[in-house]
Amino acid sequence: MSLAAPEPSGSAAFSGPGGPARSPADPVVRTTAGLLRGSREGGVAVFRGIPFAEPPVGALRFAAPRPVRGWDGVREARAFGPPPPQAGVFGMDAMSREAAGDDDWLTVNVWSPDPGPGAGLPVMVWIQGGAYVIGAAGLPEYDGARLAREGGVVVVTFNYRVGVEGFAQLDGAPANRGLLDQIAALEWVRDGIREFGGDPARVTVFGQSAGAGSIAALLATGRARGLFQRAVTQSVPGPFFAPELAADIAAACADELALRPTVADLTDVDPLRLSAAGDAVTASLDRRVRRWGLPAHRAMAFAPVVDGEVLPVTPWQALGEGAGRDVELLVGHTRAEQRLFTVIEGLLGAVGEERAADALRLFAPGPDGERRYRDAFPAAGPEELYELVHSDWLFRMPSLHLAEAQTRAGGRAHVYELTWSAPGMGGLFGACHGLDVPLVFGNLDRGQPAALIGEAADARAEAEAVSAYVRDAWTAFAAHGDPGWPAYDAAQRPTMCFDTSPTVVPYPEEASRLLWRDHAFAALPLLS
Structure with a gap:
């Protein structure tokens, strides 16, 4: 894996005027929020940058995702949405700087070999990894065209909040906001994927590393029940945090800015500054091993929090008690x-x-x-x-x-x-x-x-x-x-x-x- 900054992700890295030239044959689908125009590429229909929730900024900063408002006319779905604020790992923060000011982070992308409500194809929803601090669905390695075309499936990718925005334990905010984003994306799939040729009763979530850990957490929370029937977890990470540990790490991040770990203090902080504060804490974890233990030894500042509400218990306990009994599982490393x-x-x-x-x-x-x-x-x-x-x-x-x-x-x-x-x-x-x-x-x-x-x-x-x-x-x-x-x-x-x-x-x-x-x-x- 290269340490260089990520390369552009296809037609356009983020939302905006980029994307393939419009053609009369471009597919148009109707969603609950409005009409979307995608493009035909490599034998599949592609729809990029579809909002599944309102931008989590302003009054919605650190809140659970809210349903997206509808739009009039036909919305162009031809360029990926901007990534959520990224940590500096592998130069991913460069993407955040490039997209600064574009806060429509919560978007999905769809590749379908046969768009239309009658196709009834299996659906594969990807949750990317990135140590819960980086990750963007528009990266070129996650292009779903070949998998959709050769596998006869509808492929969905999406963004979710990471780092402080998604997983910091903050006073006044729900825990595990990144997981709540994932649930909202899966609800969008349930409610709308039929129009793209997918069968909402045959949804498989698949993910790697932090994406696999997220899926393990989704198996353990009742809020995701019924949203997928099968799951593929590739390299499930073991670390999940107790609330006290997560809150202490969040306090250290806020302290980098001389603030408290509260929604009131952090709502107006520029997302890039907040990500940088998380990076600073991660870079100093070797000084905190006596307090934070194994995550500090592995430079891990964020993980899903077993908060008792969004995530009642660890995935291993939940599955051992039968929480995933009705979901078929493919797991490995x-x-x-x-x-x-x-x-x-x-x-x-x-x-x-x-x-x-x-x-x-x-x-x-x-x-x-x-x-x-x-x-x-x-x-x-x-x-x-x-x-x-x-x-x-x-x-x-x-x-x-x-x-x-x-x-x-x-x-x-x-x-x-x-x-x-x-x-x-x-x-x-x-x-x-x-x-x-x-x-x-x-x-x-x-x-x-x-x-x-x-x-x-x-x-x-x-x-x-x-x-x-x-x-x-x-x-x-x-x-x-x-x-x-x-x-x-x-x-x-x-x-x-x-x-x-x-x-x-x-x-x-x-x-x-x-x-x-x-x-x-x-x-x-x-x-x-």
């Missing part, structure tokens, strides 16, 4: 989740015994976790142990535990692992976090994640083959609930390993599974 971060942080080849021991003491489960890891992986050197425990704590075991909680409660889950190693950049990334994104969308030549694949012909051919397997599985699951391999059970643990030759095996990370078998992923607390 990559084999080498941590490798992306090891490379980005300049640690590849530089993890010594001391750093590995610190990671094992901090992140391994149980009071004797370090010794148990070393016993379970006797041939592993310091770097491998470091990457194993981080991969397990952050993504691999939270994903597996979500599937196990679902099946224990009588629900259905299919499990996978991406084992194919990224060939780009000399192959140093392996089967790392984020590699699944270009494979799922089939966008192997655009967006930052495509750099993991590279431009060599043989690498691109391998990626095309693996991507075809993955896309076929995802769209088959969306269509009828069967991705092509048996559902997970506690005895056989069938797991699809996606590689150049996909195979179904018992869950392959057995040593890690046993180490984490008795661990509960609880909300992370404020320590002092």
